Amino acid sequence: MMKELLAAADEIAEDLTAWRRDFHAHPELSFEEVETTRKVVELLTSFGYRNLHIGAEGVPTGVVADLGNARGRCIALRADMDALPMEETGTCVYRSQNPRVMHACGHDAHTAMLLGAAKILKEREDQLPGRVRFLFQPSEESPHRSGARALVAQGALEGVDAVAGLHVWSGLPSGVVGYRPGPSMASADEWACTLTGKGGHGAMPHETVDPVVAASALVTMLQTVVSRRIAPLETAVVTVGKIEAGTTFNIIPEKAFLQGTVRTFNPEVRRRIPELMERIVRGVAEASECRADFTYNNVLPPTVNDGAFTEMARRVGEELFGAEMVRLAEPTMGAEDMSFYLERVPGTFLFLGVGNEARGITKPQHHPEYDIDEGVLPRGCALLAGLAVRFLEGEGA
Ligand code: NI
Secondary structure (H helix, E strand, O other): OHHHHHHHHHHOHHHHHHHHHHHHHOOOOOOOOHHHHHHHHHHHHHHOOOOOEEEEOOEEEEEEEEEEOOOOOEEEEEEEOOOEOOOOOOOOOOOOOOOOOEOOOOHHHHHHHHHHHHHHHHOOHHHOOOEEEEEEEOOOOOHHHOHHHHHHHOOOOOOOOEEEEEEEEEEEEOOOEEEOOEEEEOOEEEEEEEEEOEOEEOOOHHHOEOHHHHHHHHHHHHHHHHHHHOOOOOOEEEEEEEEEEOOOOOEEOOEEEEEEEEEEOOHHHHHHHHHHHHHHHHHHHHHHOOEEEEEEEEEEOOEEEOHHHHHHHHHHHHHHHOHHHEEEOOOEOOOOOHHHHHOOOOEEEEEEEEEEHHHOEOOOOOOOOOOOOHHHHHHHHHHHHHHHHHHHOOOOO
């Protein structure tokens, strides 16, 4: 079946490229993927899909489609559909026609590959020993309004036993599949702190309560969360990304504002960090006689791949493309809302190499000249379909 899926994907290579280029030329921002959704619905309908569930959070973006036999297991395959708020500066013929919107993360390719998997699996529906649910998800790039969280909240994972997805990756050579059991992408949380003192003349600090000095101490002290409180073999980042205070050289301001992000792979470490930070904030505020208002938002959990499912994915990749094309991937401190699905059901999130130096395709994700080697589209399509078939046959968990 694996080789048959690859042959079927190769047969629709031109369609995959055409779909991807159409999405690429007409990118849409998070929760604005109305045209993209319309095209996905049109194609799924032409493949024979019925009873599509369209929309998320009351917005007509995103599509959930079901396939197969209600008696067996159910696997969800996921693609994200949104683009980024940036101007494309590349010169490809299919470059963005929408000003300041660009598919610079490859979600156009994800959507095309999942459409391809939906097509070739539909043609084999009577051979499937279970169900496949296709999640064409809106809004991955806007983590505060995650499309994955929205789909989960409206029941998209009900009755689903496993989930799989992939991300095209410019750091891997074209066609290489990167897998990683366990944590593969970090959590991404956000915090903010306002220190309120008492403003006054820069020449008379003793008559003020200086929030700038307190903020400076806080920046330094926060670094001890990672260096002194988290075990050295764990990985965590506490970043202060923004400091705002004051108006000119000789005034001590009343307030200082700090904001930053926290990243880690370990859910337990993630649970501990806000409390550790808050204790330091309280201590610095107390020592400097400032008032502190500290807020911490859990934004995205870490992306944690299931061991057994990921092992199955490795074998599927090797069967399809050969062992030399499948590699253990490095974890990345970047984050993904695929994590919301993987928090609830086992599964895996793979990387698919799209870099091709010989063809000049070397730009990283989110670069204004980002592009992919389109030769990988059939591979991603076959990989998604292969994962579904193999899981429904009883492997992977
Ligand atoms: Ni992305």
